[in-house]
Amino acid sequence: MKKNTRITDPVATLRQAIHLQSTSVELDQRDACCHYIGELLENHCEAKAEYVETGGAPAILATIPGESTDTILYYGHYDVMDPGDVDDWDSDPFTLTLRNGRYYGRGAGDNKGQLLAVINGLSQFVADHPNRKQTIQLLIEGEEEQGSIHLASTVAKLKETGLANVKKVIVCDGSMNASGDHVLRLANRGLYGIKLHIHTADHANHSGNAGNVLANPVLVFQDVLNRLYDGQKVRLPHFYDGVLEPSKEDLEAIVALPFDADQAAEVFGGKLLTTDKVEYYTDLMFKPSFNVSGVESGYNGEGVKTIIPGELSASLNMRLVGHQDPDVIDQDVKAALKPWIESGVLSCEVTGNIPPSTTIATAEEKQVFKLAAGKANIPLLVEPCMPGTVPNYVWSEILKAQTFTLPLANFDQNNHSLNENITQAAFDQGIALIAALADEFEGACL
8 A cells, every 4th residue: 555645636636537438338448447546546545445346347445444443435436428429519528628617528527526526535634634533435336327237236245344344325426406505415316217119010111001000109109108107197006105205304404495496497498397495396305206218219300201110219217215116116017018018019128226215314413514514614405315316225225324425516517418517616615525524524433
C-alpha cells in the first residue's frame, strides 16, 4: 500500500475517468477505468483495493483501515451508458469540457462525477486524519447501467468475508432536488421491466391483400396493453400488494420540501399532471407507476405506405414502492400474457427486477448528515423516498445495513441523454460534503 498523497487536482481525476469509455461494449476501456479508480484509491486514500470477479464486469472492493471494525461503505459505479450518436453532442462525450459552469461528458453526472467527488472527499479526510477510528470501504461496480445484474450475488458472496462488518451504506447516485439543494433519501422505488416482441408474419404485407385475414401486431399490442393496464391502474391481481400510504412523518417531510411547478415542467419539457406539492411528491415517492418506454413497428415515414407490419417490439417498466415484490409481479405478468405466449405470437424478456428499499433512521442519525452539510456550508433536505431506482435492496436485505442515498449531481444533469453534465458547484460541494460527512462519522464513531 502506498503512502497517501492528497489529491491536488480533483478535476484532473474526473477528466481521466471521463476519457476512459467504460460502456458495456468497450471492454478494454471498461477494465482500464476500473483499474484507474482502484489506483486512485490506493495512491490517494491509503486503501487496499481488491478486484472482484462478478461473472461480468469486475467490481472494486477498497478498504481504508481504521481502529474500529465497524465499517461505513460507499457505493458507486464506473460504467456509463452508451453516448448514442456523438455528433449530436455539443462536444466530445469522452473529453471533459467546461462550459458555462458545467463539466460535460458521458458519466459526468452518472456516476463518475459523483464517484470522483467521493474519492476526492475521502482523500482529504484521510490526509487530515492519519489515526482514524472508522474503517471505510468502497464497493464500486461496473454493471449498474445494465441493471446491476451481478451485484446481488457479489454482495452475497462477500457478506461473510469482505463486507462482514458493514453497518451503514452511503449510496452516491441519482440527482439532487430540483431546487438545487442537496438531499438525503431514506428509501427508493424498485423496478420491474419487460421487453415484448410480437410476431404475426415473417414480413410486412399489403393491407389491401391481407387486411381482416392477418393479425396486426400493433393491434395485438393494444390488446396486451389493455390486459395489463386500464389507463388508470395496473390490472395484475397482486400488483398493489405491499403498497403503503405515506406516514405522518413522511407527509411532514414532503411539506418541508421546496416545489416549483414551473421549474419542474421546464426541466421535464412537458406539462405536469399535478401542480399540488403534496400530490406531486406523493405520486413520485409512494405510488407505483406503469410506463411504456418505447414501441417499434411498421412504417412511419412520409406519405402513405399501406402495410400491415409483421412484428412489434415494446419496452415496459413499472416503478415499485413499499413492499411490492417484483417476483410476484413477474408471475402475474406471465399469467396475463400466457394466451399470446402459448400461441407463439409473443415472447417476453425481463429487463428489470429490483425490489424497493426503505431505511428506518432516527432523528440523531439524520442529524449527522445535516451537521456535515452545515460544516460544508451546503443546504440539505431530507426526502422520505427517492423516486428513481438504485439497487439499495442488496444493502438493506442482504447485508442488513442501514442504507442512505446521498446524490451529488445536479437535477438537470442529463444523465442517459445528450450533453450529460455535472455543475462545477455540485462537484466541488460533493467533495466538501463527503469530507465533512466522514469527519462527522469519525466524531460519532458510528
